Amino acid sequence: MKNVWFPSLTLLCLELSMRVGTAPICAYGQTGCHVPTLADLFDRVIQQSSRMHGISSDLHSEFEQYFFPSKNLIGKRKCHTYGILTPDDKENAQRLGREQLTEVILRLLGAWGDPMSQLYQSMSRDQNQDFNHYSSNKALEISDMVHELRDGVAKMTEKMKQFGVLGNTVGNISPESLVPSSALSSYTQGEFNSLDHHDLLYCFRRDSNKVKNYLRILKCTTLPGLDC
Amino acid sequence: MKKVVEVFLLFLLLVFTPHAKGTGNSPPGKPTLNRCRSPEKETFTCWWEPGSDGGLPTTFALYYRKETSETVYECPDYHTAGKNSCFFNKNDTSIWVNYNITVVATNALGSTFSDPVDIDVVYIVKPNPPERVTVIVLEDKSWPFLRVSWEPPHKADTRSGWITLVYQIRVKLEQEKDWETHHAGQQKMFNVFSLRSGGTYLVQVRCKPDHGFWSEWSSTSYVKVPDYFHREKSVWILIMVFSAFIFLILTWLLHMNSHSLKHCILPPVPGPKIKGFDNQLLKNGKSEELFSALVVSDFPPTTSYNYEDLLVEYLEVNVPEEQELMLEENKDLHDGCLKSECSTSDSDSGRGSCDSHTLLMDKCGEAKEEERQTDQERMGTEAEDMVSPDMSSGRVKTWPSVFSPLPQYSSNTLDEQSSLEMAKQHYLSDSQFLPSSTSSYLTQPGHGTKEALGPSYWEFCLSNKQPHLLHPQTQARQQLQAHSDVDISSIGRKQAPAGLQSPLLRPTEYVEVQRVNEEDMVHLQPVVSGCGQNNCSPQMPQGEDYSKVKGVDSDNVLLLQRNMMEEDRLKENCYTSSTVTTTQKPTAMPVQDEMVLGMNGYVDTATMCILPTY
Numbered sequence: 001m002k003n004v005w006f007p008s009l010t011l012l013c014l015e016l017s018m019r020v021g022t023a024p025i026c027a028y029g030q031t032g033c034h035v036p037t038l039a040d041l042f043d044r045v046i047q048q049s050s051r052m053h054g055i056s057s058d059l060h061s062e063f064e065q066y067f068f069p070s071k072n073l074i075g076k077r078k079c080h081t082y083g084i085l086t087p088d089d090k091e092n093a094q095r096l097g098r099e100q101l102t103e104v105i106l107r108l109l110g111a112w113g114d115p116m117s118q119l120y121q122s123m124s125r126d127q128n129q130d131f132n133h134y135s136s137n138k139a140l141e142i143s144d145m146v147h148e149l150r151d152g153v154a155k156m157t158e159k160m161k162q163f164g165v166l167g168n169t170v171g172n173i174s175p176e177s178l179v180p181s182s183a184l185s186s187y188t189q190g191e192f193n194s195l196d197h198h199d200l201l202y203c204f205r206r207d208s209n210k211v212k213n214y215l216r217i218l219k220c221t222t223l224p225g226l227d228c
Numbered sequence: 229m230k231k232v233v234e235v236f237l238l239f240l241l242l243v244f245t246p247h248a249k250g251t252g253n254s255p256p257g258k259p260t261l262n263r264c265r266s267p268e269k270e271t272f273t274c275w276w277e278p279g280s281d282g283g284l285p286t287t288f289a290l291y292y293r294k295e296t297s298e299t300v301y302e303c304p305d306y307h308t309a310g311k312n313s314c315f316f317n318k319n320d321t322s323i324w325v326n327y328n329i330t331v332v333a334t335n336a337l338g339s340t341f342s343d344p345v346d347i348d349v350v351y352i353v354k355p356n357p358p359e360r361v362t363v364i365v366l367e368d369k370s371w372p373f374l375r376v377s378w379e380p381p382h383k384a385d386t387r388s389g390w391i392t393l394v395y396q397i398r399v400k401l402e403q404e405k406d407w408e409t410h411h412a413g414q415q416k417m418f419n420v421f422s423l424r425s426g427g428t429y430l431v432q433v434r435c436k437p438d439h440g441f442w443s444e445w446s447s448t449s450y451v452k453v454p455d456y457f458h459r460e461k462s463v464w465i466l467i468m469v470f471s472a473f474i475f476l477i478l479t480w481l482l483h484m485n486s487h488s489l490k491h492c493i494l495p496p497v498p499g500p501k502i503k504g505f506d507n508q509l510l511k512n513g514k515s516e517e518l519f520s521a522l523v524v525s526d527f528p529p530t531t532s533y534n535y536e537d538l539l540v541e542y543l544e545v546n547v548p549e550e551q552e553l554m555l556e557e558n559k560d561l562h563d564g565c566l567k568s569e570c571s572t573s574d575s576d577s578g579r580g581s582c583d584s585h586t587l588l589m590d591k592c593g594e595a596k597e598e599e600r601q602t603d604q605e606r607m608g609t610e611a612e613d614m615v616s617p618d619m620s621s622g623r624v625k626t627w628p629s630v631f632s633p634l635p636q637y638s639s640n641t642l643d644e645q646s647s648l649e650m651a652k653q654h655y656l657s658d659s660q661f662l663p664s665s666t667s668s669y670l671t672q673p674g675h676g677t678k679e680a681l682g683p684s685y686w687e688f689c690l691s692n693k694q695p696h697l698l699h700p701q702t703q704a705r706q707q708l709q710a711h712s713d714v715d716i717s718s719i720g721r722k723q724a725p726a727g728l729q730s731p732l733l734r735p736t737e738y739v740e741v742q743r744v745n746e747e748d749m750v751h752l753q754p755v756v757s758g759c760g761q762n763n764c765s766p767q768m769p770q771g772e773d774y775s776k777v778k779g780v781d782s783d784n785v786l787l788l789q790r791n792m793m794e795e796d797r798l799k800e801n802c803y804t805s806s807t808v809t810t811t812q813k814p815t816a817m818p819v820q821d822e823m824v825l826g827m828n829g830y831v832d833t834a835t836m837c838i839l840p841t842y
Contacts, residue, residue, distance in 0.1 A: 050438065053438075053439075054439075057439065086324070088322045088323050088324050088325055089270075089318075089321075089322065089323060090269075090270060090323075090385065090388065090390045091318075093390075094388060206324050206348070206350075209324065209350055209439075210324055212438070213389075213390070216389035216390075216392060217388060217389045217390065218389075219389060220387065220388050220389030221388070221389070224387075227389075227392075227414060228386065228387050228388065228389050
């Protein structure tokens with residue numbers, strides 16, 4: 001019995017720990033798979049980021065309509081990603097270069113993985129309000145997409161490094177180092193209230209827009225083509 | 229008291245009036261920021277609406293504060309964008325930064341702040357319309373289509389990827405009202421299909437960033453689609469023409485064969501046809517011709533046998549004499565009858581029946597009916613009973629009418645009775661013609677000697693039969709026959725205006741209808757009333773020696789047949805007599821010949837067989 005129990009348990013643990021990657025096309029070049037090109041990767045990443053931004057924008061507008069019918073209720077808030085310096089201008093963005101731009105993207109994406117998960121958990125926990133009950137799915141979807149996009153951009157970065165487009169300075173960035181722990185700690189502690197939800201959604205909406213825009217700039221800088 | 233109040237009111241009015249006006253002496257109304265727009269996400273402009281004017285010159289100022297800092301800045305440019313606007317250039321514009329903007333209206337009396345507005349430039353982008361929209365007409369397999377191409381607005385930097393624009397096209401015909409909108413995505417070229425040939429189209433394009441506002445429609449581009457001939461349509465036209473042609477041909481064929489088709493589908497109902505009836509004559513209105521055509525040549529009958537047919541109808545066998553008379557008359561008729569139906573060549577003549585389907589008895593068929601009736605009336609009448617002249621006359625009368633046109637007798641000079649007599653004579657002569665072994669001759673009585681005829685007849689009768697055949701009974705019968713003959717002749721003579729003496733009425737033996745059996749056979753039997761001059765022992769067994777009516781043929785002719793007993797003997801006589809008669813003339817008096825009489829003294833059916841063919 002023990003001989004059977006231990007391997008099965010090992011297999012179970014392995015299965016749980018393994019994360020299913022969302023790579024429909026074999027990224028490692030297995031035989032029989034179609035290896036995507038950089039352009040394909042760019043297109044996918046851009047599509048994903050655009051979709052993510054769209055969902056977050058919808059969620060934010062719904063939140064505002066439900067909880068704060070009066071507009072322009074933007075308090076003096078600070079998004080936890082304020083530490084990440086992002087170019088707020090076209091010239092600044094173009095001046096940044098590909099590598100830094102890629103880093104910014106990765107940082108942003110890394111900084112939002114956990115908060116979105118927590119947002120979803122908070123929303124799903126708070127079932128009293130109908131908004132949380134019906135809109136928590138979007139939060140879950142967003143959190144998943146954040147993770148997927150981050151992985152996708154990482155893969156694309158690797159590809160770009162292979163092509164020599166990117167320098168080797170990019171990469172090996174842990175998300176935790178990018179974001180000040182103080183900012184994150186506020187989210188990890190305690191529960192979120194509706195205002196927190198609203199701030200999170202607002203901040204995420206903007207950051208997703210940044211990611212989308214930076215990716216586009218990166219693409220048109222790297223692969224100038226018809227779309228640019 | 230009232231005056232005080234009035235003065236006080238006036239004073240109040242004076243004090244407050246200047247305050248009530250307030251036209252130029254009030255702080256300005258509250259302005260409102262109605263919109264801010266950025267055309268390329270690099271600069272933006274805000275416009276505000278001024279509030280009520282306080283009557284004093286009012287100035288406006290716009291202040292903004294960025295999200296990150298607390299510093300309040302004033303609008304750098306009030307004039308570029310027009311009146312009541314503030315233009316933020318590139319240096320002052322930060323993307324993904326919240327701007328808190330406020331407008332302040334100020335006049336001499338005060339200033340009024342508008343409500344603050346928070347904006348993020350990213351979300352207020354409204355690009356300019358696309359530029360250089362070109363439309364050309366191209367052909368795709370002889371089908372024309374429009375190719376629309378354009379350029380993004382020159383300010384929007386799509387090349388670096390800073391802005392991503394999606395486009396929209398709308399097309400409509402010149403005279404129509406509704407536009408046809410197409411979404412073009414991010415491409416800068418679009419094809420429009422399903423055009424109407426010869427029409428003028430209007431094309432417009434507009435664009436929008438990912439999350440922003442639609443631009444205005446570009447200026448209208450006009451394009452005219454040239455007239456083209458559809459190849460497919462031409463094929464359809466050919467097919468239509470061809471099918472119409474085939475249809476016409478089919479219709480013509482149908483019309484040509486409509487008659488036969490009509491017969492096929494709706495066969496004509498056969499109607500009655502009248503021989504000799506001509507529709508055309510009827511239509512022409514010539515009724516005379518029509519009816520003359522209807523007249524059959526053999527109708528009304530003009531030949532002798534037709535008359536005899538007529539005669540038959542009138543005959544009655546009512547009284548014995550008359551019966552015999554009738555029978556003899558029938559015989560005469562038959563003699564005169566030229567009907568070849570009398571099968572003289574009857575192979576079965578041995579029967580002796582000579583039976584007659586064709587004989588005189590047929591003609592007596594009609595009379596049979598009357599016989600029955602009259603017989604019932606006159607059953608048991610005695611010999612002396614003579615048929616009333618009327619009856620006889622009635623019967624006899626018919627004779628002349630029928631007999632007169634008998635041509636074969638050619639007895640034009642004969643009067644009615646004489647014709648009768650002639651017939652009788654002929655009959656008798658016919659009987660004389662009958663060849664028999666015995667040759668007994670009779671002197672043919674002359675015309676006038678009718679009485680003499682009687683005895684001659686007697687002799688005639690007597691010597692008719694063969695000796696061995698002759699029985700006293702039969703002789704008697706013959707005599708009776710002769711008697712009856714004489715009687716008949718005598719009866720016939722009654723009508724003679726020549727004043728012929730009626731012959732002595734001898735006791736006659738007449739035939740009465742015994743019965744009519746189920747086969748419609750009239751059984752005649754002699755009625756013995758008295759004795760005549762000669763031997764009259766007509767003790768005949770009843771039901772033996774009489775002529776039976778075999779039947780009535782189609783011409784209502786009473787068919788009599790001899791008794792079967794005597795048939796055989798008379799066969800030869802029958803046969804031979806027939807052959808002889810042919811050689812004799814009708815007017816000649818065949819004295820030499822014999823007369824064959826029925827052995828029973830009744831109707832000699834043997835002679836019936838004979839049909840002299842003149």
